[in-house]
Amino acid sequence: MPRTFTGSPVRDLLALTARPEVISFAGGLPAPELFDVEGLRTAFDQALSRRSLQYAPTEGDADLRALVADRLTRRGLPTDVPDLLVTTGSQQALTLVVTALLEPGAVVAVEQPTYLAALQCFQLAGARIVPVAGDEHGMDPAALADVIERERPELLYLVPTFANPTGRTLSAGRRAEIAALADRHGLWVVEDDPYSELRYRGEPAPALATMSDRVLYAGSFSKVGAPGLRLGWLRAPASIMRRLVIVKQAADLHTSTIDQAAAAAYLRANDLDAHVRTLCAAYRERRDALVAALPSTVPDGARWSDPDGGMFVWVTLPGDVDTGSLITSALERDVAFVPGAPFYAAEPDRSTLRLSFTTNTTAEIAEGMRRLAPVFTT
Amino acid sequence: MPRTFTGSPVRDLLALTARPEVISFAGGLPAPELFDVEGLRTAFDQALSRRSLQYAPTEGDADLRALVADRLTRRGLPTDVPDLLVTTGSQQALTLVVTALLEPGAVVAVEQPTYLAALQCFQLAGARIVPVAGDEHGMDPAALADVIERERPELLYLVPTFANPTGRTLSAGRRAEIAALADRHGLWVVEDDPYSELRYRGEPAPALATMSDRVLYAGSFSKVGAPGLRLGWLRAPASIMRRLVIVKQAADLHTSTIDQAAAAAYLRANDLDAHVRTLCAAYRERRDALVAALPSTVPDGARWSDPDGGMFVWVTLPGDVDTGSLITSALERDVAFVPGAPFYAAEPDRSTLRLSFTTNTTAEIAEGMRRLAPVFTT
Structure with missing residues (x-):
């Protein structure tokens, strides 16, 4: 059976988020300022x-x-x-x-x-x-x-x-x-x-x-x-x-x-458990900041997860929008997310997207979500 | 085509050479005392x-x-x-x-x-x-x-x-x-x-x-x-x-x-070229020490490579000896080598073996070769 080397659209996309002015919700990156x-x-x-x-x-x-x-x-x-x-x-x-x-x-x-x-x-x-x-x-x-x-x-x-x-x-x-x-x-x-x-x-x-x-x-x-x-x-x-x-x-x-x-x-x-508690305290606030900003960022009828832990919020937009087509507009506004389609083994729901909340501070999250709102609602 | 998980006999063997009293010519290990x-x-x-x-x-x-x-x-x-x-x-x-x-x-x-x-x-x-x-x-x-x-x-x-x-x-x-x-x-x-x-x-x-x-x-x-x-x-x-x-x-x-x-x-x-010159000077002496000891270590009729560089001397013993059968006797004498057979994709010449000369000092090489001589000649 011939194998597939389709590569990752996300990989190509992440290359574009390396500009320092971009607030990226794309990569699943831990907060660097919390590294010990x-x-x-x-x-x-x-x-x-x-x-x-x-x-x-x-x-x-x-x-x-x-x-x-x-x-x-x-x-x-x-x-x-x-x-x-x-x-x-x-x-x-x-x-x-x-x-x-x-x-x-x-x-x-x-x-x-x-x-x-x-x-x-x-x-x-x-x-x-x-x-x-x-x-x-x-x-x-x-x-x-x-x-x-x-x-x-x-x-x-x-x-x-x-x-x-x-x-x-x-x-x-x-x-x-x-x-x-x-x-x-x-x-x-x-x-x-x-x-x-x-x-x-x-x-x-x-x-x-x-x-x-x-x-x-x-x-x-x-x-x-x-x-x-x-x-x-x-x-x-x-x-x-x-x-x-x-x-x-x-x-x-x-x-x-x-x-x-x-x-x-x-x-x-070191006490890794204590370090993990520090991470959890910071990431909890970041999750809360992102989830709190969602109602004013996404159109009425959107749904999202409110996870008990981890790094990601999963969003489903209303209507038959393809989030892959919105990424260019997002990058023009110096903000990034990952479209949902590549995460599906079959029949993707193209109205989905992933937001990572661990990389940015709560202030950056608020600013990033402000930049995202016109991407989703216009 | 079903794949093979035969593993490496050398891997299993190297586990036995970890005893500190063993002088090992087996692994292709650089000299640790020359690490910068x-x-x-x-x-x-x-x-x-x-x-x-x-x-x-x-x-x-x-x-x-x-x-x-x-x-x-x-x-x-x-x-x-x-x-x-x-x-x-x-x-x-x-x-x-x-x-x-x-x-x-x-x-x-x-x-x-x-x-x-x-x-x-x-x-x-x-x-x-x-x-x-x-x-x-x-x-x-x-x-x-x-x-x-x-x-x-x-x-x-x-x-x-x-x-x-x-x-x-x-x-x-x-x-x-x-x-x-x-x-x-x-x-x-x-x-x-x-x-x-x-x-x-x-x-x-x-x-x-x-x-x-x-x-x-x-x-x-x-x-x-x-x-x-x-x-x-x-x-x-x-x-x-x-x-x-x-x-x-x-x-x-x-x-x-x-x-x-x-x-x-x-x-x-750092000047890596200068470091490499130091390595070469030491390894040259070690190759010479090992090659010089071979005539008194192996039986008449044995052949060996005298390499211009690298880490290994390749030895072929005379007669139809299987070097794999000699490894236990070598380990009993606190010395190790690698039998040649696993390096062959097909039809191994079982009278071959590999000696690595980079890991040990010239004094250790001389002592190791003294230990090996009765393994090959009795």
């Missing part, structure tokens, strides 16, 4: 040594794996060091899983809409992507059962908590139903979980990975630490870990030794 | 900023690409910034090329023997690997012409200078012939070039990439800087660069922002 620059500087200084400059084991730094395992266990997902593979960002985890588990032509089931770089990854692997219907509580287990019956997928990809792009969270009851379906039908599930620590209200639901051995859990340092380090981890069942390690070795031998050692030094010396 | 730890510490400190902790363009850090382009140009391979994609080590470049250019079932032509993690990478892509005969001057162009005629490969993989595992260098004349074959038959060529700066005698031949637009050139910071940063680059024709960038984005979004910024800071502030 001095903490990370000290960590890199401590970590730098002959050992951290040398080749290292493919599985990852033993200290970092122990610290991550401990952190996941404390957050309710019991994890031992051998369960973990350090990855070059959680994006790499997706590619490793796909290479390890899928033959070309395999079927992958996804939420509709879903993370677009995951869609790209499945396309490059020559997979056939089948969307599964859902609502504001996430994927519908009955719709998944239907797709399993009809399409026999080998893999299900989910962002169950504060999904990209919708901000939706899969309810605890549906998690249990989906885990049971995975067990019953021998379906592999990727639980992509970069956002769950960024919770601004409500109580967490248990990770899918606590409910089934068919779940591969991908975590990341990008949203709670810093994305520039490209550090993620994959928690995977023992039955496929060796295969994943072989694929990782062919992919890049191992993740940066120095970045892993610095992350381990940082986690030992 | 303080230079890199300063570079990381300079590079650390809000910008270097954030997401970054997939193509790579603009400063680093400019510095690498300038360095390649000065070394005789004219290169502009848009020709370069920064990769997470040059290992990643192989995976990107394979994903971008090959369909499952495609034919890849390789030297015999060749770099084993390249073989793994082609196997995972579902490629069929066809070896091409050569001699001490590298791949035989007539044998390649034959393979092109018979097997219609889409890709040729070569380490033309100080090859892994043999230490051999492809002569200038053969380079021109192979480049002409690639042009004539529309064959893509990967020129994997991590070792060429580590030259201890003789004059360099021009890079294959200077001779044909069908050549993708992979370079690395691992052997001249430090492998722990996982920094490499791919110089590729414009016609396929966009496709490579899309594949890279799906693979890990981009390479570590901080490692790239630190490498750029290092290259601006």
Whole structure:
């Protein structure tokens, strides 16, 4: 099956948002002013040594794996060091899983809409992507059962908590139903979980990975630490870990030794939970500022998500507007968003768009939304 | 075509060489005591900023690409910034090329023997690997012409200078012939070039990439800087660069922002050529020490390479010994090497083995070779 190299329209678009005068709601970028620059500087200084400059084991730094395992266990997902593979960002985890588990032509089931770089990854692997219907509580287990019956997928990809792009969270009851379906039908599930620590209200639901051995859990340092380090981890069942390690070795031998050692030094010396609380306090205000500005930004009849956490608000405009056609007008007004269509595996709803609220301050958000209003309403 | 996850026997074996009392000639590791730890510490400190902790363009850090382009140009391979994609080590470049250019079932032509993690990478892509005969001057162009005629490969993989595992260098004349074959038959060529700066005698031949637009050139910071940063680059024709960038984005979004910024800071502030001269002076002595010890280490009738550069001496023992069966005995004597068989795409010569001479001091090399002698001669 020939693969597709369609690229990402969003990628091309983001290139245009690099002008400093643009207020961008487009990229899913953490707030740079909240990075713990001095903490990370000290960590890199401590970590730098002959050992951290040398080749290292493919599985990852033993200290970092122990610290991550401990952190996941404390957050309710019991994890031992051998369960973990350090990855070059959680994006790499997706590619490793796909290479390890899928033959070309395999079927992958996804939420509709879903993370677009995951869609790209499945396309490059020559997979056939089948969307599964859902609502504001996430994927519908009955719709998944239907797709399993009809399409026999080998893999299900989910962002169950504060999904990209919708901000939706899969309810605890549906998690249990989906885990049971995975067990019953021998379906592999990727639980992509970069956002769950960024919770601004409500109580967490248990990770899918606590409910089934068919779940591969991908975590990341990008949203709670810093994305520039490209550090993620994959928690995977023992039955496929060796295969994943072989694929990782062919992919890049191992993740940066120095970045892993610095992350381990940082986690030992700092209270990441306290840092996450700081992030949550700031991001909560930013979400509120963006949601509060929406009624005066979008036309009557528009709908939007009011997410309990994460980075994104998902907007549906009224009528049969194509948000892709509005982006030029937005950039002329020095403001940017992401049109919704590329997040759909099939039959896009072109009246949708994604707004990221974490990158800009509340004042910038207010100004950006003022600039957006005439784009949507004229 | 079902893919193979055979893994690397060498990988499993290297796990056994981690005991500190083992003198290992196995891994292709640079000498850690020659890393410029303080230079890199300063570079990381300079590079650390809000910008270097954030997401970054997939193509790579603009400063680093400019510095690498300038360095390649000065070394005789004219290169502009848009020709370069920064990769997470040059290992990643192989995976990107394979994903971008090959369909499952495609034919890849390789030297015999060749770099084993390249073989793994082609196997995972579902490629069929066809070896091409050569001699001490590298791949035989007539044998390649034959393979092109018979097997219609889409890709040729070569380490033309100080090859892994043999230490051999492809002569200038053969380079021109192979480049002409690639042009004539529309064959893509990967020129994997991590070792060429580590030259201890003789004059360099021009890079294959200077001779044909069908050549993708992979370079690395691992052997001249430090492998722990996982920094490499791919110089590729414009016609396929966009496709490579899309594949890279799906693979890990981009390479570590901080490692790239630190490498750029290092290259601006230091004379890498002077550092490479220091490495070459030390490695030359180590090669000489290992080659000088060989006559008293291996049985009469053994043959070995005496490489002009790089990291490896390739040994062929007399008789029909299988060097794989000797590794346990070596480890019992606290010394390690790599058996040759895994480096062969087909019909291995099991009497071969690879000795790396860069990791250990001359005194350690002498002691290690004393330990090896009874392994080979009893």
